[in-house]
Amino acid sequence: MRQSLLIISRQSPWSGPSAREALDIALAGGAFDLPIGVLFLDDGVLQLVPVQHAATLRQKDLSANLQALPMFGVEALYVSARSVQERGLDAQALILAAEVLEDDALAALIDRYDQVITL
Numbered sequence: 001m002r003q004s005l006l007i008i009s010r011q012s013p014w015s016g017p018s019a020r021e022a023l024d025i026a027l028a029g030g031a032f033d034l035p036i037g038v039l040f041l042d043d044g045v046l047q048l049v050p051v052q053h054a055a056t057l058r059q060k061d062l063s064a065n066l067q068a069l070p071m072f073g074v075e076a077l078y079v080s081a082r083s084v085q086e087r088g089l090d091a092q093a094l095i096l097a098a099e100v101l102e103d104d105a106l107a108a109l110i111d112r113y114d115q116v117i118t119l
Helices: 018-031 042-048 062-068 083-085 104-111
Strands: 005-009 036-040 076-080 098-103 115-118
Touching: 005 018, 005 042, 005 104, 018 036, 018 042, 018 062, 036 042, 036 104, 042 076, 042 083, 042 115, 076 083, 076 104, 098 104
Parallel strands: 005 036, 005 115, 036 076, 076 098
Antiparallel strands: none
């Protein structure tokens, strides 16, 4: 039986390699048809902002890779409602269609997965 995996991405796209590493794990697992979910939490929700100025920070833009997640079979995408609200973002304007979850639903989500990786 295949183990399900939840990747919790908590870092902004420009704060270091963690955001890209979380995305790479999700894409690799999806390529092998593993049941994978991705939760964007805390500053991780900033990865979903539509206009990124990555070149200004001498970084690569993650938006194209993020939008490839469904093509790799990673369709279980979640975002913390509190994290979105605290950062003044509009959940409807994010670059991915992700299920917005309140705090009480986050614990239930994590419990549904066999393995959890937090980056």
